[in-house]
Amino acid sequence: MALTIGIPRETESGETRVALIPKIADRMLKSVDGLEILVESGAGERAFHSDRSFEDAGCQIVDRDTVFGADLIAKVAPPSDDEIAAMHEGQVIAGFLSPLDRPSLARALADRGVTSLSMELVPRISRAQKMDALSAMSSLGGYRATILAADRLPKFFPLLTTAAGTIRPAQVLVLGAGVAGLQAIATAKRLGAKVFGYDIRDATREEIESLGAKFVELELDMGDQEDEGGYAKELQKEKQERQPELLQPHIADADVVISTALIPGRPAPLLIREEAVEAMKPGSVIIDLAAPNGGNCAYTEAGETVVEHDVSVIGPTNLPADMPVHASQLYAKTITSLIEEFVEDGAFTPDFDDEIFDGACLTHDGEVHNERVRGMLSQEA
Numbered sequence: 001m002a003l004t005i006g007i008p009r010e011t012e013s014g015e016t017r018v019a020l021i022p023k024i025a026d027r028m029l030k031s032v033d034g035l036e037i038l039v040e041s042g043a044g045e046r047a048f049h050s051d052r053s054f055e056d057a058g059c060q061i062v063d064r065d066t067v068f069g070a071d072l073i074a075k076v077a078p079p080s081d082d083e084i085a086a087m088h089e090g091q092v093i094a095g096f097l098s099p100l101d102r103p104s105l106a107r108a109l110a111d112r113g114v115t116s117l118s119m120e121l122v123p124r125i126s127r128a129q130k131m132d133a134l135s136a137m138s139s140l141g142g143y144r145a146t147i148l149a150a151d152r153l154p155k156f157f158p159l160l161t162t163a164a165g166t167i168r169p170a171q172v173l174v175l176g177a178g179v180a181g182l183q184a185i186a187t188a189k190r191l192g193a194k195v196f197g198y199d200i201r202d203a204t205r206e207e208i209e210s211l212g213a214k215f216v217e218l219e220l221d222m223g224d225q226e227d228e229g230g231y232a233k234e235l236q237k238e239k240q241e242r243q244p245e246l247l248q249p250h251i252a253d254a255d256v257v258i259s260t261a262l263i264p265g266r267p268a269p270l271l272i273r274e275e276a277v278e279a280m281k282p283g284s285v286i287i288d289l290a291a292p293n294g295g296n297c298a299y300t301e302a303g304e305t306v307v308e309h310d311v312s313v314i315g316p317t318n319l320p321a322d323m324p325v326h327a328s329q330l331y332a333k334t335i336t337s338l339i340e341e342f343v344e345d346g347a348f349t350p351d352f353d354d355e356i357f358d359g360a361c362l363t364h365d366g367e368v369h370n371e372r373v374r375g376m377l378s379q380e381a
């Protein structure tokens with residue numbers, strides 16, 4: 001019997017991406033024996049992939065119920081309650097599942113008897129780089145954030161010398177120099193801005209400087225702020241309080257602030273207080289990529305643009321969805337790489353001895369497999 005993979009049309013508001021694109025489906029069908037790919041009619045529409053192009057790649061176009069009957073469902077956004085209800089015991093789902101932000105979803109998937117693989121939990125080891133959907137999407141987000149800022153700013157980004165006078169380059173400050181922050185820095189540099197970057201992890205200084213930006217140093221004794229997974233550790237309370245105060249003069253000097261600071265599973269750190277926004281020049285722009293986790297700026301509202309003290313504070317929640325073509329292409333590559341790793345003899349085969357499977361598996365056999373999520377659930381209870 002063939003292994004069936006179902007690709008539903010995403011239903012979350014504002015979602016334009018699709019979990020698989022025709023080109024990658026074609027490659028997958030040729031390289032994996034006994035595979036059938038069922039695509040819901042219209043699934044690729046908002047990413048500019050027609051049903052016809054999926055059919056040409058060898059996929060079958062089907063209705064929603066048929067997609068949810070597949071052995072393995074590949075999705076972008078976390079499943080809705082209706083989608084979970086449409087699944088049955090023993091099925092597999094892979095996608096973004098917000099394990100640390102919405103542990104209750106893990107409970108619901110476990111109760112349904114579904115095996116789930118969370119793209120957020122794929123370990124960041126070199127063997128899993130091609131499955132790193134978080135990095136792929138953060139990269140798109142960082143690029144788009146800078147473009148959004150340049151569009152909104154009532155100024156040029158680059159230095160211009162014209163007969164009518166000289167224009168000084170815009171100053172861009174990027175807070176948090178992970179994948180999104182570094183891409184925002186690189187994009188702002190290409191647009192000609194004077195760029196500054198700040199992070200609490202030691203390793204970022206070199207990365208920021210290698211992009212031609214200046215590293216902002218605060219008088220805070222940081223120590224080692226990196227955990228074994230490469231993520232930042234939450235600052236001690238006293239440092240958390242000092243940070244926004246020390247950042248304020250740097251924020252005041254910037255025309256654009258792009259903030260991306262996050263600690264996995266924690267509310268976003270507050271870096272830009274009301275006073276700091278008030279001290280910025282009129283017309284300045286803040287793009288807060290931490291908006292879905294509460295924001296790095298006191299004025300941020302997720303999904304909204306707020307204007308305070310003549311400063312625009314924009315809190316985007318899904319910038320990759322603004323670029324569905326490349327977002328779907330990169331996402332499809334990461335999710336199919338993860339799936340293919342565990343397809344053996346035409347069947348999806350869980351392998352808990354494999355650190356990628358063990359790390360990415362959120363639920364299996366009616367249980368929440370991930371220890372951290374289990375801990376969060378028992379605390380809630």
Ligand code: NAD
Binds near residue numbers: 126132181204260
């Ligand atoms: P993230 O989205 O979790 O956080 C964004 C940035 O915010 C991080 O750089 C973090 O240090 C920073 N931050 C947190 N609190 C802060 C504060 N109070 N002030 C300022 N900055 C703060 O991070 P990410 O983009 O997912 O990347 C996390 C790490 O994982 C990075 O070290 C990255 O290089 C690493 N990584 C490794 C691989 C791999 O090896 N395959 C792939 C991708 C990323």
